[in-house]
Amino acid sequence: xxxxxAFILALVQGLTEFLPISSSAHxxxxxxxxxxPDQGLAFDVAVHFGTLTAVVMYxxxxxxxxxxxxxxxxxxxxxxxxxxxxWAVLLGTIPLGFFGLMFHDVIETSLRSPLVIxxxxxxFGALLWYADVxxxxxxxxxxxxxxxxxxxxxxxxxxxxxxxSRSGATITAGLLVGLDRKAAARxxxxxxxxxxxxxxxxxxxxxxVAGGHVDWAPMLIGVVVSxxxxxxxxxxxxxxxxxxxxxxxxxxxxxxxxxxxxxxL
Numbered sequence: 001x002x003x004x005x006a007f008i009l010a011l012v013q014g015l016t017e018f019l020p021i022s023s024s025a026h027x028x029x030x031x032x033x034x035x036x037p038d039q040g041l042a043f044d045v046a047v048h049f050g051t052l053t054a055v056v057m058y059x060x061x062x063x064x065x066x067x068x069x070x071x072x073x074x075x076x077x078x079x080x081x082x083x084x085x086x087w088a089v090l091l092g093t094i095p096l097g098f099f100g101l102m103f104h105d106v107i108e109t110s111l112r113s114p115l116v117i118x119x120x121x122x123x124f125g126a127l128l129w130y131a132d133v134x135x136x137x138x139x140x141x142x143x144x145x146x147x148x149x150x151x152x153x154x155x156x157x158x159x160x161x162x163x164x165s166r167s168g169a170t171i172t173a174g175l176l177v178g179l180d181r182k183a184a185a186r187x188x189x190x191x192x193x194x195x196x197x198x199x200x201x202x203x204x205x206x207x208x209v210a211g212g213h214v215d216w217a218p219m220l221i222g223v224v225v226s227x228x229x230x231x232x233x234x235x236x237x238x239x240x241x242x243x244x245x246x247x248x249x250x251x252x253x254x255x256x257x258x259x260x261x262x263x264x265l
Contacts (some may be wrong), residue, residue: 001039006218007225009039013047014229016056017031017196018189018237020128020168020249021256023051025117028162029260032114041207046219048200050226053101055189055196057157058234062190080141085190088141088149093194095157100198103160112162120163125253128172133248135175147178156191166195168249182243 001009012030031038056063062082069083079087095169130234137188144152155173159166174184 001037001043003216003218003221005036005039006221009043009227010047010050010222010225012232014220014226015052015233017051017226017230018055018167018192019026020165020171020246021252022117022163022165022168024037024122025121025163025165026115029114029154033073034089034264041203041210042214042219045200045203045207046222047226048196048203048265050223052196052200053223053227054230055192055234057062058231059186059190059193063158065194066238084144085142085187088144089190089194091146091150092153093198094157094189095153096160096195097198099158100202105201107160109161114264115258116161117163118257118264120161121253121260122257124164124168124172125250126255128168128246128248128253129250131172132181132250135177136178137180139178139183141174141179141183141190144177144179144187144250148179151177152187152191156195167194171246181245182238185238185241251258 009030009102009193011024013023016026027039030036032217039174066089070086073083073087075081076228095204152170152173156166156171159169167185169236170188171181171184172193175181179187
């Protein structure tokens with residue numbers, strides 16, 4: 001792939017990874033609609049590393065506090081708010097890891113079609129709208145019990161289907177179980193850290209097994225551009241969320257789904 005393609009795809013990854021519009025769908029669709037060659041596994045690893053860097057840097061203070069409290073909780077029965085949140089993130093990741101390993105091949109071979117993406121884009125867009133309108137939005141991310149964590153965790157696992165959107169599914173579930181918008185988004189972003197780590201680790205393992213030549217210039221562009229754009233996306237999304245709500249993303253998902261049906265049905 002050339003450097004221009006790398007720049008565009010990294011920008012798409014960075015801007016869509018944390019918005020409720022599905023980064024995986026866009027990385028499938030942009031090359032398909034532009035008639036570009038597949039970006040390859042190495043580039044996927046690079047942009048995942050970039051977005052992971054962005055979310056870790058953005059939440060570095062919170063992550064330090066959570067890690068400290070989590071380690072203290074191992075030697076005592078006391079759980080403060082940050083330790084509870086750390087356990088929530090870890091436990092909320094288990095279904096994603098389990099179902100990802102179980103159904104990865106099916107997802108990669110059978111569910112990456114434009115019509116599947118069109119369907120999930122519209123269906124989960126409607127669910128996002130419903131959750132934003134009907135969710136009570138009375139809790140912060142520190143007030144999650146086991147049942148609420150389970151709902152969000154299985155929603156994240158469902159987002160393995162292309163077009164669903166990991167952030168969209170977890171934000172939707174968070175709103176449905178009572179989190180306010182910013183709390184649902186923050187918890188979704190924290191959940192993304194182990195999720196991206198698992199995805200990048202799995203892809204790296206496949207890359208090492210496959211071997212072959214790596215063109216490092218597009219990889220570097222992918223890391224840097226995806227990291228910068230993802231960091232900016234997290235910042236402005238959280239800053240503007242209470243003002244704009246989820247409706248713009250719902251409308252975008254509906255329009256994208258209809259366009260895809262028109263093109264590929």
